[in-house]
Amino acid sequence: MTMRTLAAMFESYDAAATAVTKLEATGVPHSDISLVSNKGNGESETRATADHAVSGAGTGATIGTLVGGGAGLLAGLGLMAIPGVGPVVAAGWLVATLTGAGVGAAAGGLAGSLTDAGVSDGDAHAYAEGVRRGGTLLTVRVDEARSDDVERILVGHGALDLDERAADWQRDGWAGESNTVSSDTGTSAGFETQASATDRAGEIDKGTLIRSDARRPSARRVRIYDHPV
Template identity: 55%
Template sequence: MRTVTGLFDDYADASAAVSDLEAAGVRSSDISIVSNNADRRHGDSNAAEGAGTGAGIGAVVGGAGGLLTGLGLMAIPGVGPVVAAGWLAATAAGAAAGAVAGGAAGGIIGALTESGVPERDAHFYAEGVRRGGTLVTAKVDEAIAPEADAILKRSSWVDPAERRSAYEQQGWTRFDDTLDPYDAKQVVI
């Protein structure tokens, strides 16, 4: 198995990528989506079961199928409120709950690195969500990894090298979960 990941500025593009991955045969249980919700664009919700059980998750109203019907609200340290579904959300919630202040990276960084994403990239993706983006991550068989990568890239994904460079020009070096999450005014989409 290989993990493929894409960051999106627009939730609709990320949602389309999830649907395309499912249409290509990637099981919903192998796909995750995490979207910043500081501006409450995904609404508030009632409690529901699913990704990140026990992390204050609620169901998001929507008409999507597959993975997207299981979206729920949760908070990730340093990122703030997110809408999330899938294995990454559950892993991030568990890692965040078990993380000790000043100890091992928990939350979204730990979940991504445990799935095989290089730590440097995991920090970039976490920062991207913190700044208002949506992250799509899928565990795929090696045989379909190139197709899954192509699906993410053609769905208006953020070029990681360009965006990382822009962050670094602003003085960013790595995700810091001790910083305050961005609020609705800071999230620029």
């Protein structure tokens, strides 16, 4: 069974939470979904609590218990601080890598955890930047036979165009992983298309987009990677 990692950035926590509910309703186990949000559950009290906890606990410490409600993934949201990103609410399989397998500190950072999950370096840093700027990141582990269905759900609930956002951030001075520009997309060369990845490696490797045409709109909104075994 070939597994894929799907990643998508959302403008709001609410949009991502709605996507999570839909994914779970279609049979995706909550253990295969992960959410990391810099906007909490929409309540100012959650952010204030996170900010206060970070000031006392230090960057990288796991700083909360459960703050979610209902059932499934969202019931397990907890407060934590991520180096380079700040205080977030998070739940799911990616959190285990963020917390260093129980050590209690997100020492590797969000980008490092994403690359461990198969995400390319450039995209991983872009997703981390998106969360730092107030976005919400969803990552889903799924068998390749279901990846198209999951992609449609993520796109249908408002997944953002990562290339477009990265271009805006670069105009604001964000360097990302590269200061060069891709002739294919007009954005950072750190965000590989399938064509450029194939030219570089000649085959699908860890961190390479699984896409026949990475420039189509859905692929700009939802990245699909080969999940490490």
